[in-house]
Each structure stands twice: as structure tokens, then as C-alpha cells.
Amino acid sequence: MIMSQQLAVGIDIGGTNTVFGIVDRRGNILSDGKMSTKSHDNVEDFLTELHGHLSKLIEQAGGTENIRGIGVGAPNGNFYTGNIEYAPNLSWRGIVPLANLLEQRFGLPTVLTNDANAAAIGEMTYGAARGMKDFIMITLGTGVGSGIVANGQLIYGHDGFAGELGHCIVQPGGRLHPGTGMRGSLESYASATGVCNTAKEFLTNRPEVESVLRQYALEDITSKMIYEAAMKNDALAKEVYEYTGQILGEALANFVMFSSPEAIILFGGLTKAGDMLMKPVRIHMENNVLPIFQNKVKLLFSELKESDAAILGASALAWEMKD
Known part of the structure; x- marks a missing residue:
């Protein structure tokens, strides 16, 4: 159990699957998981399953007091609004206030951007663009x-x-x-x-x-x-x-x-x-x-390893948040 170091949560929402993990400042993924995105037509059902998986990982990492925040990469994710807006490859239509919904579920500050922007921040934080x-x-x-x-x-x-x-x-x-x-x-x-x-x-x-x-x-x-x-x-x-x-x-x-x-x-x-x-x-x-x-x-x-890059890129967003 890690009690003294600050950690971040990274979530990458894809059209087919969502991956998530707990990451330290050096880019080590301490625990991770995966679930289906497309099996949930309703965003609330998706968040209920995600909360079930992720809350266990957060608990194993010492609880929310050890987590700086949540970073999310998603199709058509808008950094300014925290919304997923009209994503063509997701079944949740229209505008989805995902950052707010996650903050309500986890009680942690959450920042959202699109998946390619998250990859760029991940590369700048942990990869070839350091x-x-x-x-x-x-x-x-x-x-x-x-x-x-x-x-x-x-x-x-x-x-x-x-x-x-x-x-x-x-x-x-x-x-x-x-x-x-x-x-x-x-x-x-x-x-x-x-x-x-x-x-x-x-x-x-x-x-x-x-x-x-x-x-x-x-x-x-x-x-x-x-x-x-x-x-x-x-x-x-x-x-x-x-x-x-x-x-x-x-x-x-x-x-x-x-x-x-x-x-x-x-x-x-x-x-x-x-x-x-x-x-x-x-x-x-x-x-x-x-x-x-x-x-x-x-x-x-x-x-960045392809299997890890999505989680690392999303988690890097949390380190960018102002105190």
C-alpha cells in the first residue's frame, strides 16, 4: 500500500473499450483495468461500472487522499468545458458533462481532453517529447x-x-x-x-x-x-x-x-x-x-508502450492541474 506519494488516475475512453489505472509521478502504472465502453448505451450505467472497478484500485492505493486528481482522454473531449461533445463513435449522444459526473462519483478534481491531446501531454511528461x-x-x-x-x-x-x-x-x-x-x-x-x-x-x-x-x-x-x-x-x-x-x-x-x-x-x-x-x-x-x-x-x-500510453497520457493531465 502506498501512503505517502501523490498519485493520479488516468482514464482513456475508446469507442470499444475503456482503460484506467493508478499512476505515480514517474509514469509507473501501479494498477490498471479495462472494461467495455460500447456495452453501455447510457453514460450513467457506464459510470456505475467504472466506479466499481476504479474505487477498488483507489482503495488499494491508500484512498482518495493519495490521489491528486483524475485525467480523462476521450473522443471529442473538450478541455474547457469538461464535456464530451457529439462524439461520433460513442453511443452517448449529444453533450455529456463527463468531468462533472466523475467528480460527483469520486469526489476528485477531474480534467478532460480529447484522446490525441492526452497522448501529446503523456509524451511530453513521460516520453519522447520530454x-x-x-x-x-x-x-x-x-x-x-x-x-x-x-x-x-x-x-x-x-x-x-x-x-x-x-x-x-x-x-x-x-x-x-x-x-x-x-x-x-x-x-x-x-x-x-x-x-x-x-x-x-x-x-x-x-x-x-x-x-x-x-x-x-x-x-x-x-x-x-x-x-x-x-x-x-x-x-x-x-x-x-x-x-x-x-x-x-x-x-x-x-x-x-x-x-x-x-x-x-x-x-x-x-x-x-x-x-x-x-x-x-x-x-x-x-x-x-x-x-x-x-x-x-x-x-x-x-x-510510450502502446498498451500503457492511453493511461499515462490521461493521468498526465492530472499533474497539469493547478493546486
Whole structure:
């Protein structure tokens, strides 16, 4: 039992699952847990289950007097209001005053932001961005999220929703994003979903090109299959990463010229592709920035374990709270 050191609670709410844990100031996760998000259509039912799990962990850590606060990362989480606002991948519709509801349940100060902003704060507190005052965090998962840090501060904008770089248009009139109705957004190409769609387009439009991916039905192809095919030197799968890297690199060039970051940190499942993705990203980023920006920006992979990053990022929000 830990009695003398201050701890923080980190909660990351995803569309499918919610993870949570107790974290110390050094970024050690002392205890953690997981529960389903999508099985709860009502936020009150979700909070009842979460309270049941988390209160046990808090008790084991010496009680609420040892907890500085609760940090939460969630889709469409608004730092200013503490609300989840119109999250498309959650079943709780409209505006959900999540920070207030958690404060009522646990009696602890609670701060909320979106999941990519939480990842950026986690990276600045515990990961590759330690000591940096200017960097951009890009999360490459099912979607593309981002957090922008400038002059040592996370950029929230006037309404709390700044930093939606994944929805910037990079191919005008391009691929339809079914969730937003927009065409040609970065997320449509540089996410795991985008990579799958690129592979399907290549397989459909180039019937003469052999690929191990042809043994699968188009609708069954996953980003993992594409990665495994590329690792076996499958030419079409490797070209998917070249194309994805080009689009991402061109987008990052714009982001570099916008905020002149010291580094861009990439996180998420797509980064497992390593140099197959990073090499074209670097080439196309450098080829599309002004000379004053060339060879100045580090491209880094996150130093946080993927399994821990969500909890660490959310918990880091609690250390940011003013006394």
C-alpha cells in the first residue's frame, strides 16, 4: 500500500473499450483495468461500472487522499468545458458533462481532453517529447489524431477543439470519409482504415499485379494482413506504404510550416511498419517544405508502450492541474 506519494488516475475512453489505472509521478502504472465502453448505451450505467472497478484500485492505493486528481482522454473531449461533445463513435449522444459526473462519483478534481491531446501531454511528461516546448503528436490508428504543443503549451483553440489535423484536406475531392462526409482528408489515407482502402483500390485497379493479398476477400483485408504481406516483400503491399507515406509526408510538410516544431512524434499501430512508412514520409516531408525548415524537424516514434500510453497520457493531465 502506498501512503505517502501523490498519485493520479488516468482514464482513456475508446469507442470499444475503456482503460484506467493508478499512476505515480514517474509514469509507473501501479494498477490498471479495462472494461467495455460500447456495452453501455447510457453514460450513467457506464459510470456505475467504472466506479466499481476504479474505487477498488483507489482503495488499494491508500484512498482518495493519495490521489491528486483524475485525467480523462476521450473522443471529442473538450478541455474547457469538461464535456464530451457529439462524439461520433460513442453511443452517448449529444453533450455529456463527463468531468462533472466523475467528480460527483469520486469526489476528485477531474480534467478532460480529447484522446490525441492526452497522448501529446503523456509524451511530453513521460516520453519522447520530454524537455521539448514545440512538437506535434500524430496518432496513426483506426483514425488520425493529433496534439499540437507550442511554446510549452497544448494548443486548444478558442473552443477547445484545435488540432484536428487528421481532418485537414490533403487530396481535394479525394476519398470519401464516411464519418464526416468530407472528401480527401488525411484520415482517409493515413489511418489503418485508409491503408486498407488503398490496398483494396490497388488490388481492384491493378488485376495484373500479383499479391499474396489476393487470397483474401477484399472486405476481409486488414492492416495487419497488409503489414505481414509487406514484411514478406510483397510488392503491392510495399507500394501501399509508399503511397501512404507520400500523403502523410506531404501533410506533415504543411504542419511543419505552420508551427515549426522541434519534432513530430508518431504513435499508433501503423508505426509498426517502421522504415517502410517512415522513409517515404521523411522524403516527401523534406521535399515539400521551404529551405528554412529542411532537415530541422525530428521524426520520432513514441517512447510510450502502446498498451500503457492511453493511461499515462490521461493521468498526465492530472499533474497539469493547478493546486
